[in-house]
Amino acid sequence: MEWDQMVQMIEATVQVENTRPGGDRRISTGLLVSAPYWDGTPRTVLVTAAHAVDPSETPEIRIGWRFATEDGGWSFAPQPAPLEIGGRDLWARHPERDIAVVEVVAPPSFSARAIPLSWLADERDLDQQGVGPGDQIFTLGYPRGLSSNRAGFPILRTVRVASYPLSPIRAFPTFLIDGFLYPGNSGGPVFLQRGLDGHPLILGLVTQQVDQGEEPLGLGVVVHAVYIREALAVLDQQSGAGRRRRAA
Secondary structure, eight states, X not given: OHHHHHHHHHHTEEEEEXXXXXXXXXXXXXXXXXXXXXXXXXXXXXXXXXXXXXXXXXSEEEEXXXXXXXXXXXXXXXXXXXXXXXXXXXXXXXXXXXXXXXXXXXXXXXXXXXXXXXXXXXXXXXXXXXXXXXXXXXXXXXXXXXXXXXXXXXEEEEEEEOOSOOOSTTTOOEXXXXXXXXXXXXXXXXXXXXXXXXXXXXXXXXXXXXXXXTEEEEEEXXXXXXXXXXXXHHHHHHHTHHHHHHHO
């Protein structure tokens, strides 16, 4: 079961591509989350770094879907995902943190493996789990656009918590991890393999690497997962779902 849940984390992580005017191709990482509408209707949302989504430059992003083939292999098939449709924004960003969420129409195999909201850590989870400096955790991503194979699966890496303290989250909205990260890792999930409830616990999202001048320091900045929930709330408010939920 533990191995299967690690595989689910891998399968829910996808490559995100944003092509700027002039053809500059920017790769980042995204995590698919199951975030149903107010009435329980299923909805799949892509969570990534806000700087990876810029509708002023392009009206869509491309998501690297992967499909099993009849011969036992995999095919990598990036497809466009619009950021608005019919004048309605399908995306939202957190007002203060480098997190964006995009409502997507995912292939059924991806929707089925999207991460439940319950896997996103809050401050209570951090305290109960006793997450602290030196703890070994994991991250998934596409450093410099690289994937683990031709099928487009993300690269799994081990890192360690490099900050103290991690809470209270409002006082410390980000924390550092010890590990070399690169352009392309932005938006990748940072997680414990197994939390107290037996499933992976997502601590946050990579938003940047730390450099001193032009020298990389082997550190990354992670925004706490509570801000993912807040970005989802912004998306609900934009679509009117928040108002309908209160009325219900």
